[in-house]
Structures are given as C-alpha cells and as structure tokens.
Amino acid sequence: MRKAHNYLGLILFVQIGLWFLSGLVMALLPIDEVRGNHLKNSITTSWHKAAFSPSDILSEHSSSASLSLTYRVNTSQSSLDAIPVYYVVDGDNAYRYSALTGERLNALQEKAVRKAATKQYAGDGDIVEAQRLDELPQEVQNLSAPLWQVSFNDELNTRFYIDPNTGSVSRVRTDTWRLFDFMWMLHIMDYKDRSNFNTPWLIAFSGSAFLFTLTGVALLYKRFKPKKKKR
Template identity: 55%
Template sequence: MLKLCRTLHNWLGLILVVQITLWFLSGLVMAILPIEQVRGEHLRQTAAVQWQQAGVSPQQVLQQHSAHASLSLSQRLAWQNNQLSALPVYLVEEGNSLSRYSAVDGEPLESLSEQNIRQLALAQYSGNSEIVAATLLQQLPQEVQHLKAPLWQLQFNDSEHSRFYLDPATGAVTRVRTDSWRLFDFLWMLHIMDYQDRSNFNNPLLISFSAAALMFTLSGIVLLWQRFRPRKRRPALKASSH
C-alpha cells in the first residue's frame, strides 16, 4: 500500500509541478497587484447623476413602447463650462433594440459624435497624455469581449498603453484597460486554466488538475505520517542472571 502511495505521489508530482508552480506564481502576483490599479480606477474620473433634474416619469416614456418593453436607469455625460456632468437617462429595451430618452424632457437621444466622444474621454481621463486613436468598434477585442457592441475605443499614449471603452450613446467609460490589467488577465488565465475565454472557472481541465493536486497532497500526508509516526518502543531485555 505504501509503495503504491509513494509511486502515485512521485508521478503526480512530475505531472503537476509546472501547473502548481503557475498556481502559486499567478496567485502571488495577482495578490500583490492593487485591484484599483488593475481596473484603471486611478486613471478615471466619474460624475454623479443628478436625478433631481428628471422632469419626465418612466411611465410617460414606456407609453411609447409595447407592454413587453423594460426600462432601466442610465445616464449621459456632458462637458459644460469646463465641468463633467451626468444627465439622467431612461434606457428602454424592447426585443433586440435599445432606446435612450432624456429623463429631463423625454426627448430621444442619438449617438454622440466622434468629437463629443473624444471630449468626454479626455474629461474622464485623469492622466496627462493625449488620444492617439479613436475607433468605433462593431466587433470587440478579447479584453472587452463580454460587453455589447458597438463601443468607442480611445487609445492614450501613456506608459500604461491605456484604452478607454466608451458607450456611444452615453459617453460613459464602461471599461479601462491597461498593461496592469493585461498582466492580471494573463495570470488569471493561467490560474483558472481557461485559455480561450479566460472566464470559465468550472472547466474540465481545472477540475482534473485540482483533483490530481488533492490526491498528490493526500498521498504526501500519508507518506509524511508513515515516516514520522510514533514508533512503539520495544521492551528492554532483562539482563540474564549468572
């Protein structure tokens, strides 16, 4: 039994050594990286929505749609008097279509122009660099693959290669991506062993390696116990009488 346990432990160690090292390394680096920096919060400025400005009720907006439409609260950013402000907006989803209405006067809102998007991106950017590219994306890259297209991508020429992703209708930054985030995302991929979407924490490869790592640990405990378990002392032989 002990021979089988030792053989299993040795083979599992050879198979798992690389992945166990990656688990520890990726976990250590992800724990060291400040999550605020990973999310790019230090590069982003926000504005609070002033809902007291709303002059139209949600019921008035929903009257223009069918009974299957759903309404949620949103916002639209504006740059006025050298100040970033957020106007209240009603977002109506009906089937596959999205409609936005000003909560102030109930008027439909059209998508912002590229000039507006550039202005709002700079207003929400707390760094000192300039925009080098602005692209309206219909197909999203891997780093924002779980969001809905279209999105504006604004690239800045800073040291972190920052990219802001803005909603074309509201002008709000939905995601910030930097080199810190890309490093964290790569390590997260190695950690959960999802090399495609980098989001499936229940993939078979991770489950298999985790089960093998548990067997490796348990077999190691058995071998350790066998080596250091208390030994029964043999009774001392009495000196033979002459």
C-alpha cells in the same frame, strides 16, 4: 505509494509553481489599480433640473412601453457632468430622451466620444486613437457591442471602452489589468475565455495535486511514526 508520489510530482511541479506564482502576483496587485479606478473620474447627474416628466415621454409611445432612468455625459460643457435621460423600450425598439429638453438622443459620434473620454480620464496621457468596435476584443468580451475604444499614450497603455449611448466608461483596461488577466488565465487554466472554472485541465490537475498531497502525508507518517518498543 512512493512511486505514485514521485510521478505525480514530476507531472505537477510546473502547474503547482504557476498556481503559486499567479496567486502571488494577483495578491500583490491592488484591485483598484487593476480595474483602473484611479484613471477614471466619476460622473454626477442632476435630476432636479429635469423639465419633462416620464408621462410626457411615454405619451408618445404605446401603453406597453417601459421607462427607466439613465444619463449621458454632457460634452457641450467643460466640466464633467451628465444630463438626465429617459430610456424607453417600446416593443423591439429602444429610445433615449433628454429629460431637460425632451428631444430624442442619437448615439454619440467620434468627436463627442473623444470629449467624453478626455473629461473622464484622470491620467497624464493624450488620446492617440478612437474607433468604434462592432466585434469586441477578448479583454471586454463580456460586454455588448458596439463600443468605442479610446486609446491613450500613457505608460500603462490605457484604453477606455465607452458606451456610445451614455458616453460613460464601461471598462478601463491597462497593462496592469492585462498582467492580472494573464495570471488569472494561468491560475484557472482556461486558456480561451479565461472565465471557466470547470475546465477538464483544472479538474484533472487539482485532483492530481490533492492525490499528490495525500501520498506525501502518508509517506511522512510512514517515516516518522513512533516505533514500538521491544520487551
């Protein structure tokens, strides 16, 4: 048992140290700062200004079409607000209509995306680059393409990932988030997607760490158990 405990300790000491270190770092980082909420202004939508009803919009589509409510950042005004939008799915096609004018809306282009990003940005940097992504990087791999990536030159290297249909920020990524994500990768031992809790590495090392603990408890009991008194 002592041999097993020693060899398990040699094998596990690096990963156990990484588990404690990564857990400590993730516990120290405020989750709102990790998500970048402090860098993003909230958006409000006024539906009471809608001049067109859902029936007006659906009258142009088939009877099987479905309608839902959404919005789009208003890039024509200096204040941060959004116009109400009807989102219609008709078969394999999707359409967006302004509830104020009834006109069909197309995806936002770079100039409008930059305006939407500037309005929603609460930091102290400036936009250095805006590009439309059809293949998404690892830091937003769970979202759907296309997205606009807008980069700022602040101290956190902030990036906004903006939906081209709504103009809203889908995700905020900063160096704080990237540090948290790296520690998360070390913690769950998923070095590819950083989202899988069932990797063979994690299962093997967790089982070995549990066995290491059991052998340690057994050795402690063997050492400190009370001795029987001789008559």
